[in-house]
Amino acid sequence: MSSGVGVQDSAVEAFQELKLKKKYRYIIYKINDNNTEIVVEKTVESADYEDFVASLPADQCRYCVYDFQYDTAGEGIRNKILFYVWSPDTSKIKQKMLYAASKDALRKKLDGIYTEIQCTDLSEVSHDTVLDKVTRMTS
Numbered sequence: 095m096s097s098g099v100g101v102q103d104s105a106v107e108a109f110q111e112l113k114l115k116k117k118y119r120y121i122i123y124k125i126n127d128n129n130t131e132i133v134v135e136k137t138v139e140s141a142d143y144e145d146f147v148a149s150l151p152a153d154q155c156r157y158c159v160y161d162f163q164y165d166t167a168g169e170g171i172r173n174k175i176l177f178y179v180w181s182p183d184t185s186k187i188k189q190k191m192l193y194a195a196s197k198d199a200l201r202k203k204l205d206g207i208y209t210e211i212q213c214t215d216l217s218e219v220s221h222d223t224v225l226d227k228v229t230r231m232t233s
Contacts, residue, residue, distance in 0.1 A: 097195035123157040153184040155193040174208035
């Protein structure tokens with residue numbers, strides 16, 4: 095299901111800088127006010143996971159990419175690039191539908207995503223929940 099929403103070139107460029115140059119810790123994307131294009135809303139160079147979670151709007155959908163760092167017992171520190179679809183229960187139905195229909199347009203342009211995290215409330219985006227999902231996939 096496609097919505098016809100495009101992806102701004104700078105959105106892909108920001109992802110490449112996160113992935114290849116480690117310039118950002120996370121990127122937050124949104125659909126512009128005209129509902130025509132996915133654009134970068136915010137890039138953050140250094141922040142901890144709690145800062146990332148706190149930056150998610152309480153009542154609006156967003157896409158996010160986060161360079162998730164975690165420590166594995168005996169194997170050292172690992173990084174995985176995660177794609178988040180933030181669609182809080184308090185956001186409007188029309189917005190949820192638009193973000194769901196437009197997600198693949200962005201995902202297809204972001205090569206190197208480890209996994210996708212669908213989240214509708216803060217419990218689904220908590221560090222422990224995400225860590226559990228990532229470690230289950232790697233074992």
